[in-house]
Amino acid sequence: MWRALAFVALLALAAYGAVWLADRPGVVTVTWGGYEVATSLAAALVGVMVLAVVLGFVWAFARGILHLPERLTLSSRRRRQARGYNALSRGMVAVGSGDPIAARRHAGEAERLLGAEPLALLLTAQAAQISGDRAGAERAFRRMVDDPETRVLGLRGLFVEARRQDDEASARAYALEAARLAPSVTWANEAVMEGQCADRDWSGALETVSRRAALGLSDKAAVRRQRAVLLTASALDLEAGDPERALAQAREAVKLAPDLVPAAAVAGRLFARRGDLKRGAKVVEAAWRANPHPDLARVYLDLRTGDSSRDRMARAETLARISSWHPEARFAIARAALDAREFGRARDVLAPLLADNPTVRAYELMAEIEEAEHGANSGKARQWQARAVHAPRDPAWCADGLVSDRWAPISPVSGRLDAFVWQTPPDLLGRASGPAHDAEPVTAPSPLAGPETTPPAKPGNGLDASGTLPGGTVTPAVVPVPTKAAPAKLPEVVGPGR
Numbered sequence: 001m002w003r004a005l006a007f008v009a010l011l012a013l014a015a016y017g018a019v020w021l022a023d024r025p026g027v028v029t030v031t032w033g034g035y036e037v038a039t040s041l042a043a044a045l046v047g048v049m050v051l052a053v054v055l056g057f058v059w060a061f062a063r064g065i066l067h068l069p070e071r072l073t074l075s076s077r078r079r080r081q082a083r084g085y086n087a088l089s090r091g092m093v094a095v096g097s098g099d100p101i102a103a104r105r106h107a108g109e110a111e112r113l114l115g116a117e118p119l120a121l122l123l124t125a126q127a128a129q130i131s132g133d134r135a136g137a138e139r140a141f142r143r144m145v146d147d148p149e150t151r152v153l154g155l156r157g158l159f160v161e162a163r164r165q166d167d168e169a170s171a172r173a174y175a176l177e178a179a180r181l182a183p184s185v186t187w188a189n190e191a192v193m194e195g196q197c198a199d200r201d202w203s204g205a206l207e208t209v210s211r212r213a214a215l216g217l218s219d220k221a222a223v224r225r226q227r228a229v230l231l232t233a234s235a236l237d238l239e240a241g242d243p244e245r246a247l248a249q250a251r252e253a254v255k256l257a258p259d260l261v262p263a264a265a266v267a268g269r270l271f272a273r274r275g276d277l278k279r280g281a282k283v284v285e286a287a288w289r290a291n292p293h294p295d296l297a298r299v300y301l302d303l304r305t306g307d308s309s310r311d312r313m314a315r316a317e318t319l320a321r322i323s324s325w326h327p328e329a330r331f332a333i334a335r336a337a338l339d340a341r342e343f344g345r346a347r348d349v350l351a352p353l354l355a356d357n358p359t360v361r362a363y364e365l366m367a368e369i370e371e372a373e374h375g376a377n378s379g380k381a382r383q384w385q386a387r388a389v390h391a392p393r394d395p396a397w398c399a400d401g402l403v404s405d406r407w408a409p410i411s412p413v414s415g416r417l418d419a420f421v422w423q424t425p426p427d428l429l430g431r432a433s434g435p436a437h438d439a440e441p442v443t444a445p446s447p448l449a450g451p452e453t454t455p456p457a458k459p460g461n462g463l464d465a466s467g468t469l470p471g472g473t474v475t476p477a478v479v480p481v482p483t484k485a486a487p488a489k490l491p492e493v494v495g496p497g498r
Contacts, residue, residue, distance in 0.1 A: 253267075
């Protein structure tokens with residue numbers, strides 16, 4: 001609307017000017033070179049306007065002629081860029097599809113047409129990576145490091161190549177430099193923290209976690225969990241030499257993650273060492289409510305040094321009441337009853353576990369009860385041991401395909417923080433579901449029964465002709481768990497989105 005009003009206003013102004021000139025006629029005389037030209041004012045104005053238009057066309061033509069070489073050069077450059085970006089696009093597609101030959105060809109063409117373009121260098125590095133040319137990839141990444149705009153990306157590529165060559169020192173140096181240049185880069189922060197954890201520099205790792213939280217790279221729940229794990233790791237290292245500092249760190253870890261079993265266990269032990277049994281029991285009981293665990297049961301039963309076996313069994317029963325008779329509480333009561341030589345009580349507590357998909361630990365504990373009551377050569381004990389061979393496994397600390405009887409803050413395979421999870425490991429061999437050896441009921445021996453006799457060995461029951469297990473087995477502290485073979489995959493390539 002405003003444009004229409006402006007156009008009308010200009011049109012009215014032009015009409016007013018024309019009328020004004022018509023009302024005031026005049027003569028314009030031009031004398032030049034002996035000639036004299038006289039005309040009206042209106043004709044003179046029209047002539048001036050025509051002359052201006054002609055001169056404008058002449059100047060535009062002359063300017064086009066003068067700038068023709070530059071325009072031709074610019075046009076050629078644009079065509080090269082178009083061809084270069086086309087080759088770049090095709091090369092990225094070839095890298096994504098895993099075609100090293102096409103990727104190298106398009107990378108060479110893109111670098112020839114685009115020169116030191118960052119994306120061309122990246123394509124060259126990726127083409128070298130999927131071709132297995134590690135030296136070529138490293139050269140391309142070093143060229144990227146020399147350019148301030150691609151320095152962090154080049155450091156990322158060098159970091160990946162150093163990891164592939166198991167050069168942890170160089171990889172850590174690249175990560176540190178990248179974290180210094182770009183503090184918000186996730187991979188650099190994770191690599192720095194991983195190196196600090198590998199060196200057991202828990203205070204440095206805590207600073208890295210705090211810096212990541214300040215930059216918004218981690219949510220609050222993840223930060224709390226990571227801090228709790230790092231504080232627990234530090235407390236475990238300081239438990240023997242500096243118990244007061246270790247206790248302070250363990251208490252903070254318990255506040256951050258009340259369900260973290262190692263934190264509650266070390267806090268309970270340190271409270272017991274200081275003689276504060278009430279607070280130690282309170283910490284362990286709180287963690288037990290959230291996550292019943294055998295490590296917590298051991299700490300709770302050993303809070304007071306020198307207690308009798310009956311006192312330990314009473315504390316185990318307290319854990320059972322807290323957790324509504326969780327299976328771990330039954331194991332704790334059975335172990336305490338075995339130590340107190342109350343074999344009937346131990347059998348009664350284990351009976352529900354033996355009736356519902358019993359595990360290795362249940363059978364082994366029954367074997368210990370029989371050995372303690374009837375001697376090491378008891379036939380019942382050997383039967384329980386034979387059943388344990390084929391029973392489902394008990395939960396354990398698992399991380400990255402490893403099974404360990406102890407918790408660790410980082411995975412020994414990948415170096416990942418808080419990798420260990422309490423879970424049932426995958427079976428090494430397939431087993432049928434359901435309780436094993438259902439044909440024979442679980443009963444306590446009658447005190448009126450005569451001396452036990454060893455049943456003859458049966459083929460396939462895991463016993464030899466003498467009725468004993470064919471050789472002892474040793475369970476290592478850390479056992480690799482085989483996993484299904486993963487399909488072949490392309491090597492990791494470093495791209496802008498990583």
